[in-house]
Amino acid sequence: MKNRQKKLAILLCVAITASALGGCGQTxxxxxxxxxxxxxxxxxxxxxxxxxxxxxxxxxxxxxxxVIPKTTSEVLEVTVEAGDxxxxxxxxxxxxxxxxxxSMKSAQITLDNAQRAYNLSYGExxxxxxxxxxxSTLTQAEDGVSKLQEQYVDAMDALEKAKSDLKDExxxxxxxxxxxxxxxxxxxxxxxADTFDKNNPKEAVEYAAVMERYQLAAAEVTASEKAIxxxxxxxxxxxxxxxxxxxxxxxxxxxxxxxxxxTNISNGEMREEQKQVSQNSIxxxxxxxxxxxxxxxxxTITAPISGVVETVNVKTHDFATSSNPAFVISNKDTxxxxxxxxxxxxxxxxxxxxxxxEKDDRVYDGEVIEIGNxxxxxxxxxxxxxxxxxxxxxxxxxxxxxxxxDTYHENDAVIIPYDSVYYDGTQAYVYIVxxxxxxxxxxxxxLYDTENIVVTEGLTGSETVxxxxxxxxxxxVEVSIRENNADAENTTQE
Numbered sequence: 158m159k160n161r162q163k164k165l166a167i168l169l170c171v172a173i174t175a176s177a178l179g180g181c182g183q184t185x186x187x188x189x190x191x192x193x194x195x196x197x198x199x200x201x202x203x204x205x206x207x208x209x210x211x212x213x214x215x216x217x218x219x220x221x222x223x224v225i226p227k228t229t230s231e232v233l234e235v236t237v238e239a240g241d242x243x244x245x246x247x248x249x250x251x252x253x254x255x256x257x258x259x260s261m262k263s264a265q266i267t268l269d270n271a272q273r274a275y276n277l278s279y280g281e282x283x284x285x286x287x288x289x290x291x292x293s294t295l296t297q298a299e300d301g302v303s304k305l306q307e308q309y310v311d312a313m314d315a316l317e318k319a320k321s322d323l324k325d326e327x328x329x330x331x332x333x334x335x336x337x338x339x340x341x342x343x344x345x346x347x348x349x350a351d352t353f354d355k356n357n358p359k360e361a362v363e364y365a366a367v368m369e370r371y372q373l374a375a376a377e378v379t380a381s382e383k384a385i386x387x388x389x390x391x392x393x394x395x396x397x398x399x400x401x402x403x404x405x406x407x408x409x410x411x412x413x414x415x416x417x418x419x420t421n422i423s424n425g426e427m428r429e430e431q432k433q434v435s436q437n438s439i440x441x442x443x444x445x446x447x448x449x450x451x452x453x454x455x456x457t458i459t460a461p462i463s464g465v466v467e468t469v470n471v472k473t474h475d476f477a478t479s480s481n482p483a484f485v486i487s488n489k490d491t492x493x494x495x496x497x498x499x500x501x502x503x504x505x506x507x508x509x510x511x512x513x514x515e516k517d518d519r520v521y522d523g524e525v526i527e528i529g530n531x532x533x534x535x536x537x538x539x540x541x542x543x544x545x546x547x548x549x550x551x552x553x554x555x556x557x558x559x560x561x562x563d564t565y566h567e568n569d570a571v572i573i574p575y576d577s578v579y580y581d582g583t584q585a586y587v588y589i590v591x592x593x594x595x596x597x598x599x600x601x602x603x604l605y606d607t608e609n610i611v612v613t614e615g616l617t618g619s620e621t622v623x624x625x626x627x628x629x630x631x632x633x634v635e636v637s638i639r640e641n642n643a644d645a646e647n648t649t650q651e
Contacts, residue, residue: 194629195637198590201573201618206604206611207566210502212541214494214514214560216552218487219544222462224249226477227455228257237484239469243460249484252477254456257449259313259399264449266403268442270410275435301409309402316395323388330381337374346371464488467554492549494523494560497538503528505564512543516558522546525562567604570611577624578602578610587616588623590636595623597632 230252237249339345350367353360458477468485471477494514498506510525527542543560545552552558578585578600585602588595600615616622621638623630630636 193635193637194595194627194631195639196588196595196623196627196630197625197640198621198623198636198638199574200621201571201612201616202609203569203618204572205566205568206570206572206606206609207563208604208606209561210564212496212498212560212562214496214543214558216492216494216514216516216545216556216558217554218464218489219491219493220462220464220488221467221554222486223482224458224461224484224486225482226252226458226479228252228452229476229478230254230256230456232471232473232475232477235469235471235473237466237469239466241466242464243466243486244463245460247460248457249460249466250458250471250477252456252458254453255396257453257456261446261449261453262400262403263309264442264445266407266410268439268446269407271435271438271442273411275432275439302406305402305406305409309399309406312395312399312402316392316399319388319391319395323385323392326381326384326388330378330385333374333378333381337370337378339374343371343374343378346374458483460484460486462486462488464490487554489549489552489554492545492552493526494543494545494558496541496543496560497533497536498541499538502564503539503541505566506541506562510562512560512562514543514545514558514560516552516556519551521549521552523560565604567611570603570613571616571618572609572611573616573622574624575605575608575610576626577622587612588630588632589616590621590623590638593635595630595632595634595636 232250233253234251235249236251237243237247243249334340337343337346346367350364350371353364353367355361355364464486465488466484467487469483470481470485471483477483494512506525506528508525508528512523512525514521514523523543523545525541526544527540529540532538533540543562573587577587579587584599586597586599589598590596598615598620601613603611603613605611623636
């Protein structure tokens, strides 16, 4: 009986225990879980952590030149437009070189005369000139050269004045066109008057007013056009006269040189120093030819580099001057992105560092080619230049784009997941696994991004760091390390 009661008591206890486990199982499980924290863990990585930043950059060609005329003159022809591709040496514009041509002819005459005088005095035929003209002929020839030179100067002055007057009168004609409101021919005003009905009293008044304006304009315009035509005729006459005078100077100077040589020979005055003077005259004349040629070349404006014509600042009949650029040419084979950064960011950059540039949904690769050493006075920042690689033909000068590149970085660093770090005030710490238990370990952190963080002190890299949070996680608690999702998937696949 006692044994039976004892068994019943045991069964009852078992039943109660089972009931307790079934009805209050959570309490029992909680008591067990409190002693074990189920977590994920991993070893720190030893590697590099980099941060990228975006900057607004201005795109421009690496090589861009301003083409400035070397002289002031009227533009006769412009051969390019903005957007044209040119090669170095291509003609961009042609200027009026009338005066340069005259200077070239004058320099050539001077050289010819100097060479002729030398040959007559010291050449092979010098000994045959004993029968040349007398002193009277010499004086006459000298006077003839002087008079022709004066005529030459007068003709040049008259030509310059006629060209100046022509320019003024052409400007006056343009003013008349604006004043009387017509474009090409004054008869446009009369044509406009004819649009009114003279038989209509109201329109007849308008007709009379327009016709009066036409008559006034016609009188002034006719006078101006006649003046312009007269100046053009005068210019042609002066230019012809200048050519004739040059020919006469050539002929007369030839006679003069022969007379001088004859006199010198007759008087026995052919001295070595005179020969040197004659040679010096030839050298000076040759230098004059070179200078005249350089001056002449200045009237043809050419491209100094190959590239794209960005800007054209002159047009036909404008006056090009050496104070303003006539063209801007850019070599777009190499485009650069220029942006500005603070000093601490500047110190993270290196020459050759890779960048990416995004413009109009297109991405280009590139590299840093210049790091500024002084603060820009306008921005207070340091200028950075990066060369853009690949086909850059669609990039327009002066436009903006986004540059992305690495800035701050840590190399050979201990790196752990960002979420594995906790803070007690300002003190950062992690839990590592030591002898199957969680161990709270203080650390010092460095660079970080949204996923990872660098540990500069507190970990060597050989530890097992707890990477997930658990309600039971605390210093000294036993831990159970479960596989993370990636490990579990790999195990399943195997």
